[in-house]
Amino acid sequence: MPLWIIICGLGLTQIIGWGTTYYMLGALSQDIATSTGWSGTLIFGAFSAALLLSGLISRRGGRLIDRIGGRRVMIAGSLCATAGLAVMGLFPHPATYVAGWLLLGLAMRFATYDAAFASLTQIVGQGARRAISFLTLFGGLASTVFWPVSHYLALSIGWSHTLLVYAALNLFVCLPIHWLVLHAARGDRAAESVAETAAPNLAGRGRLVAITLFASALALNGLVFSSISAHAVPLFQGLGFRGDEAVFMAALIGPSQVASRLGEIVMGRHLTAMHLGLIAFGLLPVAVGMFAMLGFSWSAAIVFAVLYGASNGLVTIAKGAVPLMLFGTKGYGEVLGVISAPNLILNAAAPLLFALLLEVVTPQASLLIAGAAAFASTLFMVWLARLHPHKA
Known part of the structure; x- marks a missing residue:
């Protein structure tokens, strides 16, 4: 099957997968609270529990992909998403709501980026970076598509029926696509087939140090991004912007992610994966620093939102590309799982911690503290690059 068909198929499943799990609550939470009377603690706490579960099973999920192949795992992820959404939609009760989100926690691990990156690597081998870049371009559209879709569906048919529509999308669109386009994602066999073309891989202590450094960089970066994203509008309002201005600033983040990924597709061949990682992680503290140095003004806020979105857009690609360059294709799924686990666990706690x-402290001080964490993540990436100058 041509690679472009595989990427387009997986891209559609990423839009649906992210949009019906990670992003849907942002548009539906108010409707859920209004119609059920449930507390925000329950509504968002179940979501945090799902992210926590994704982090706890991350390594085992990656090892499973290495062993049995991305095709079977991503099909299982689609089934988990279908079951979780159906349970919440059919039986709106606090217990089933929490159970449904735990199923979505499995789905987010088995059917979104980490599983898709590993599946592409099993198909393409060491040269999967460009395919990963194209795939993230699709995924970046998930919030742009599903926030308004969720809003208008909830107005028309209610939040519970909206979840049933989303369950059907996962069952009748995502699952067949995973079955059709991932024939070659068969686990260890695929890794062995490209072994002779793979670059020498790190082993022993060097491998452990590299994984630790990159996981630390990714976790701190994700902590900052999740914290600010969850509080983007009230944070901008706390900095003195009007409500409509705050919404406008937050709306710039999504397009900036997509634009940065387009730029990487066009210019990425001139950058090694390590250079890409340095740029991706470095943009976040630069964004916060410029915002502060320019006095948290209107123009500074635009610069911040654009650089902030661009950083997250490129970090997603670097998350797949840097481990592939350092560790090769064999065991790639497990490596991604190990690297992602701290990030997912911190993501679960980030909104509460930032709240x-x-x-x-003041919003200005909160942003500066977040900037310090972003700077620390960049230092970990610089450390990794210095340990492997031949990769840069």
Whole structure:
């Protein structure tokens, strides 16, 4: 099957997969609270539990992909998404709501980026970086598509029926696509077939150090991004912007992610994966620093939103490309799982932690503290690059 068909098929499943799991609550939470009377703690706590579960099973999920192949695992992810959404939609009760989100936690691990990156690597081998870049371009559209779709569906048919529509999308669109386009994603056999073309891989202590450094960089970067993204509108309002201005600033983030990924597709061949990682992680502290140095003004806020979105867009690609360059294709799924676990666990706690921080200090100070964490993530990436100058 031509690679472009595989990428387009997986791209569609990523839009649906992210849009019906990770992003759907942002548009439906108010409707859920209004119609059920449930507390925000329950509504968002179940989501955090799903992210936590994704982090806890991350390594085992990656090892499973290495062993049995991305095709079977991503099909299982589509089934988990279908079951979780159907349970919440058919039986709206706090217990089933939490159970449904735990199923979605499995789905987010088995059917989104980490599983898709590993599946592409099993098909393409060491040269999967460009395919990963194209795939993230699709995924970046998930919030742009599903936030308005979720909003209008909820107005028309209610939140519970909206979830049933999303369950059907996962069952009748994503699952067949995974079955059709991932024939070659068969686990260890695929890794062995490209072994002779793979670059020498790190082993022993060097491998452990590299994984630790990159996982630390990714976790701190994700902590900052998840914290700010969850509080983007109230954070901008706390900095003195009007409500419509705050919404406009937050809306710039998504297009900036997509634009940065387009730029990587066009210019990425001139960058090694390590260079890409340095740029991706480095943009985030630069964004916060420029925002602060320019006095948190209107123009500074635009610069911040654009650089902030661009950083996240490129970090997603670097997350797949840097481990592939350092460790090769064999065991790639497990490596991604190990690297992603701290990031997912911190993502689960990030919104609550940042909310507590905003209660203790000013929005300006909160943003500067986040910038310090972003700077630390960049230092870990610089450390990794210095240990492997031949890769840069």
